[in-house]
Amino acid sequence: GNSVTQMEGPVTLSEEAFLTINCTYTATGYPSLFWYVQYPGEGLQLLLKATKADDKGSNKGFEATYRKETTSFHLEKGSVQVSDSAVYFCALSPNRGGGFKTIFGAGTRLFVKA
Amino acid sequence: NAGVTQTPKFRVLKTGQSMTLLCAQDMNHEYMYWYRQDPGMGLRLIHYSVGEGTTAKGEVPDGYNVSRLKKQNFLLGLESAAPSQTSVYFCASTSINQPQHFGDGTRLSIL
Numbered sequence: 332g333n334s335v336t337q338m339e340g341p342v343t344l345s346e347e348a349f350l351t352i353n354c355t356y357t358a359t360g361y362p363s364l365f366w367y368v369q370y371p372g373e374g375l376q377l378l379l380k381a382t383k384a385d386d387k388g389s390n391k392g393f394e395a396t397y398r399k400e401t402t403s404f405h406l407e408k409g410s411v412q413v414s415d416s417a418v419y420f421c422a423l424s425p426n427r428g429g430g431f432k433t434i435f436g437a438g439t440r441l442f443v444k445a
Numbered sequence: 446n447a448g449v450t451q452t453p454k455f456r457v458l459k460t461g462q463s464m465t466l467l468c469a470q471d472m473n474h475e476y477m478y479w480y481r482q483d484p485g486m487g488l489r490l491i492h493y494s495v496g497e498g499t500t501a502k503g504e505v506p507d508g509y510n511v512s513r514l515k516k517q518n519f520l521l522g523l524e525s526a527a528p529s530q531t532s533v534y535f536c537a538s539t540s541i542n543q544p545q546h547f548g549d550g551t552r553l554s555i556l
Contacts, residue, residue, distance in 0.1 A: 375447070
């Protein structure tokens with residue numbers, strides 16, 4: 332079946348450090364891949380997405396590339412800020428583009444220290 | 446531009462009480478979902494709906510019921526609350542080929 336595995340947290344970084352949060356997936360066909368972010372006390376928000384192999388999603392300085400050969404969608408940011416402290420969820424949807432049912436990873440909590 | 450609205454935001458119940466959580470979306474989305482979020486467990490799908498008048502079970506449906514009488518509303522009911530149902534509940538909605546949009550959650554404690 333479909334599944335998403337992401338690195339366990341928490342991840343603690345100093346401001347301006349480089350961030351990588353690993354995500355790998357198992358799926359049949361051609362899923363769409365997503366990163367969502369959850370700030371304290373809020374619901375999940377879409378951070379970025381990629382709908383086909385080799386696509387790069389990007390937003391707010393975050394990037395992730397859809398790697399079909401390694402079934403990965405790692406999240407990266409070159410220089411994190413305190414305001415990036417949140418929980419990050421990797422997710423996949425079996426349907427191209429998103430929608431119907433989305434499979435979420437367990438989430439990775441990021442703390443950024445000033 | 447409300448998006449997905451959940452009510453109430455917080456609630457404390459006693460074991461055995463019943464309640465209904467309301468989710469409303471103003472984006473004309475076909476699909477709606479109820480999740481629960483527990484520490485270390487990520488999001489788990491409780492029930493979902495693919496259209497007005499239809500509902501289906503998700504990963505953890507026991508102890509919950511849902512109804513989708515109107516396209517914009519999706520109700521989650523707890524018939525007899527148990528401490529194991531203490532959680533944060535999220536509603537989400539979407540249309541085909543779109544990412545899910547989430548509400549801000551309902552924090553439910555059952556004593």
